[in-house]
Amino acid sequence: MKCPYCGHEETRVLDSRVDSSGFTIRRRRECTKCKGRFTTYERYEFGPIFVIKRDGRREKFDRKKMLNGIMKACEKTSVTLEDMEKAVDTIINKLQKSGNLEVSSVEIGKLVMEQLKELNEVAYVRFASVYKDFREIDQFLEVVKELKNEK
Ligand SMILES: [Zn+2]
Structure with missing residues (x-):
């Protein structure tokens, strides 16, 4: 996933944890180039019915x-x-x-x-x-x- 600040293609995961519901994973990431930090979430994807x-x-x-x-x-x-x-x-x-x-x-x-x-x-x-x-x-x-x- 690209860095949202500088567009660099390489980021590293600093921390990754499952939230209390157990259904979402939250990851703190850092860009290897500009050192900008951001968070991504991983959730189930269900299409609308x-x-x-x-x-x-x-x-x-x-x-x-x-x-x-x-x-x-x-x-x-x-x-x-x-x-x-x-x-x-x-x-x-x-x-x-x-x-x-x-x-x-x-x-x-x-x-x-x-x-x-x-x-x-x-x-x-x-x-x-x-x-x-x-x-x-x-x-x-x-x-x-x-x-x-x-x-
Ligand atoms: Zn960056």
């Missing part, structure tokens, strides 16, 4: 929005905020690990449903009813039936 909406629009993935959706579904259930946060993190980790950084909103909905199914049945059915946009009571009953069959 994009959501493709039903109408084809592309939108940057919004963690808060997903959490809000889950919170709504979990209203008046025993699911804790911590569980909800964990569910969101699990989904994000899955997406990042798969390297699939463009996901359809349908896929996102499925991932949320997967998580809610494990957390709470009421929340799951609530979310499903919004996500699947039930027009008829039959469709709704179908989901409830599926849920019972899987038990």
Whole structure:
């Protein structure tokens, strides 16, 4: 990495330490030519996740929005905020690990449903009813039936 002061190509690392979170490395460097000092950080690089909406629009993935959706579904259930946060993190980790950084909103909905199914049945059915946009009571009953069959 070039020196930011004189552009010299050679710098040496004076000190290198992992920060308290364990996720960042901080390095103090010195230019071998002008002796100028600077700091560099090494962090994980995750690309932003994009959501493709039903109408084809592309939108940057919004963690808060997903959490809000889950919170709504979990209203008046025993699911804790911590569980909800964990569910969101699990989904994000899955997406990042798969390297699939463009996901359809349908896929996102499925991932949320997967998580809610494990957390709470009421929340799951609530979310499903919004996500699947039930027009008829039959469709709704179908989901409830599926849920019972899987038990
Ligand atoms: Zn320099």
